[in-house]
Amino acid sequence: MKKLIVSSLERDVGKTSLILGLAGSYPGKFAYLKPFGDRLVYHEKKLWDHDAQLMGSLFDLQHSPAEMSLGFDHSKIKFQYDHSTIQTTLKAMAEKYQQSNDLLIVETGRDLARGTALHLDALSICKSMGGTQVLVVGGIHDRIMDDLLFFDRHLYLQDHNFAGVILNKVKDIPEFLKEFHKELDSLKFPILGIIPYAAELSSPTVRNIAETLSAKVLTAETNLDVDVREILVGAMSADAVLRLEKFKHREKLIITSGDRSDMILAAINAECVGIVLTNNILPPPNIIALVSEKNVPLMIVQNDTFQIAKKIDMMVPLINAENPDKIDLIKKLVKENVKTELLWA
Amino acid sequence: MTTNSTPNIKALFQPESIAVIGASSSPNKIGYKILSNIVSSGYEGLIYPVNPKGGEILGCKVVTQLSDTETIPDVAVVAVPASLVFDVVKDCAHRGVKFATIISSGFSEVGNLEEERNIVKYARQYGMRILGPNIFGHYSAAVSLNATFGPKDIPTGNVAIITQSGALGVAMIGKTAVQKIGLSAIISVGNKADLDESELFDYLRDDPGTHAIFMYIEGIRNGGRLIESLKKTTRIKPVIVIKSGRSKRGAIAAASHTGSLAGSDEIFDAIMKQCGVLRAENIQEALDWCKYISTSPLPSGENTLIITNGGGVGVLATDACEKFQVSLYDDKQRLQHDYSAITHGFGSTKNPIDLTGDATVQEYTSALGTALNDENIHAVISLYCETAMMTSEGLIEMIHRQNLQYQNKNKPVIFTLFGGHVTEVAVQKLLEHRVPVYTEVYESISPLGALFRFYRYREKAEEMISDPGINVEQIQNIISTVRKDNRQFLLANEGQMLLQAIGMTGPKSKIAKSIGEAVQMANEIGYPVVMKVVSRDIIHKSDVGGVLLNLDNGDEVMDAYQTIIHNCKSYKRDAVIDGIEIVEQVPKGTEVIIGARQDENFGPVIMFGLGGIYVEVMKDVSFRALPVSSSEARLMVKEIRSFPLLLGVRGENRKDIDGIVDAIIKVGAVSRQFPEITDIEINPIMVYDKGSGVKAIDVRVLLSKSERND
CATH class of the missing domain: 3.40.1390.20 (HprK N-terminal domain-like)
Incomplete structure (x- = not known):
């Protein structure tokens, strides 16, 4: 089973929307994990992550959203796990999903460092579970470039299984490419797609x-x-x-x-x-x-x-299963603007 | 020379001598009008006009300074510009005047509070008391003293008026005269800088010339003292009150339900009822009540009979009796026996007794006479619709005579006459003789209802109130801990300790500082449990998602712990969270709320209501001033609209009302004994079936900023 670890340097760049779009274009069966939850939904005395619930309901996933996260709070995760049991649990989860899926999409914490104290940050998860990492950056042009170049200069490791970067919510793509083509060309990793900003998704x-x-x-x-x-x-x-x-x-x-x-x-x-x-x-x-x-x-x-x-x-607008127009738009944007074939290869 | 003694209030109402400072010879000046009223009212004491110009005004020799009066005046009326008042007050104080009534305005009512305070402070050092400032004066029939600048001729009678509004007071002198209501006294209290209603009641309560007291009030200075005074007074004579500002809610921080529900008017209304005061909706209603109650004997029971010559008006009167809580005599057999001879074949011997339209003076006389002599009938409503069967003279003579007989036999009667010229002539004549006649059914039965309310209050036995045993030392220790921590509220565990100190039981609870502790404690307490945030920054825990219920195992406790922390941080990012309280989930009962707070005007007051939506949406609560006796607490419980739910409806068992009463008294005791506890609210209290007790589920306690200074 292929494992795709989707992470971001900063919060609120649209990881979940992007995953939703990628999942929509994936031809096979997939499972979803968000080990360190951050968007709490408490219902009938059970707690799960909103994004896990969304993915589960949209794609009719096999496992309940409560099973897709280890916890939301450091103290809870520390109470139940240590470094070693976190690793074994993540591996066990992956093995469980492997039985009926050929892709596991793992959404990491809200930013790259989130969960480090628990070994649940993006890089630790990559190490524990294996798999290919995809980085999502987004926002205004300068912020995107800061994130890209910071990652390129200080964090990118050649031997790391890194698929590339997806640029999300980019306003005026031609202008962006014109302004930063030199820097973009110099990156050590591929750009898998540039998704334009859609105002409808920001409401x-x-x-x-x-x-x-x-x-x-x-x-x-x-x-x-x-x-x-x-x-x-x-x-x-x-x-x-x-x-x-x-x-x-x-x-x-x-x-x-x-x-x-x-x-x-x-x-x-x-x-x-x-x-x-x-x-x-x-x-x-x-x-x-x-x-x-x-x-x-x-x-x-x-x-x-x-x-x-x-x-x-x-607040960051969240996508709900009750917003079919938005979901269709996300799928369309990903399909048209991301080289998904490189990811599924 | 200074003194701490306080003069007897009698000297204000029955002074042997009176000075008018600022007396003027100019008829347009207030100083002239007051002197003129005093002179013409027939006051027989010594009158000292004071004016630096000297001379003579209205036949009275003017003294140029107060120190020149032959005797020390009991009362000095001060009618000089505001800027001169303080000096005049100093003169009065040095001279030994007992009461200064300050007519002048320009003090706290325009923001000049400091000078007003200084005046009172100075006067009190010399044992002198101040009425006003900003008043129109006072009138006392006991010594025929009209020291007001209102109308000259005030009809003498037995109603005393205390008014905070000067203009309304002056107008009421005229209004009462037109309505043939005689006055025993009228006192304008104005800014109430010193003397207030309570002290005036001390005189009026024992004044034989006063049968009823009418008070118009805008704001309250010392509610605690007023309550005490009212309670004493209403045991003796009726007090009727009008308070303006019904719709205005008190400026109370909504830190508790009790606070937010305790609009000043709701508390005022409840406390007036508690004190046996009759609160009228409007001035006309108040005057109607005064007119009737001040002249009517008190009933000796509750049975009322209606006698009428018209079926329709009889039905109207029946409706009015229900509205004004007048009970109708209901012994049909006896009524038939007594009245069948008087009623015609098509009349009715049921209450109302319908004498039919051709009833004559003789038949009315007979029916009224029968009712008068019947010991089972305690009050009579006589209705008359104008017919050709009676002349004005006949009607007047009959009603006048019957009224006298009823007065002599101490049985209340009220007459309502409808019709044209004949009736109008009769009404005017009868009013002149102060016979209680009205021209509208509701208008006439409303005063009778008020009379019965007064009767019921007097009949109620006065109870000795003693606070229940509470662990004062333990409560004091809890408060000290909170003070040391520089807080103004109790944390959950402190609240539970306070409940223990007053002997109330609550569910088992512990405070967890981590998720591990939460699971361990929940295991120890036993499932199901409730979890509640403990935070100084979150008062309304439920409203922010800080309370989760019915948790059945460790996994649910872990999820709930994370959720509560998340919810509370979402509500207030920098909220200090002291822990999560793990509480035994007690069996469901009927939820009620009991809260007590220190009211700005009335001191400690207590509230009771059904919990949940009943308190939040329906605002179905009752209030009392503390202390409350157990029967008063029981009345509080009965007073709420949803009381039937506690009695048990639709197969439910009766709830433990004794347990609620006990809790009200205990919470009241805490509020009374610890004035620095500004708010204590137990919400909810779970009430179980009769005999099974109550359990306090949650308590919120707020402290004042400064330490107790009682």
């Missing part, structure tokens, strides 16, 4: 936001898989907000306090896709009923408006 859904904020959803629980393209803090008067150009956009989410009935009414009249109520203040029942009637998700959180705006600003 969180209302569900992403609700989960990130640990919000209680008060209304329209079935209407959470809608993209959010604009986020407004409703701190001004309803009159003022109605005059804002951004307020006229579709697919907007409003952050306001539960005692701002005027703002909530303005938001539902302006067809917003969700309302986040801060400071745990419930609006009057008639307002909740009205929002429910309009099928707009109303979410209540403990934090104040500043903290919530900050959290949303920092």
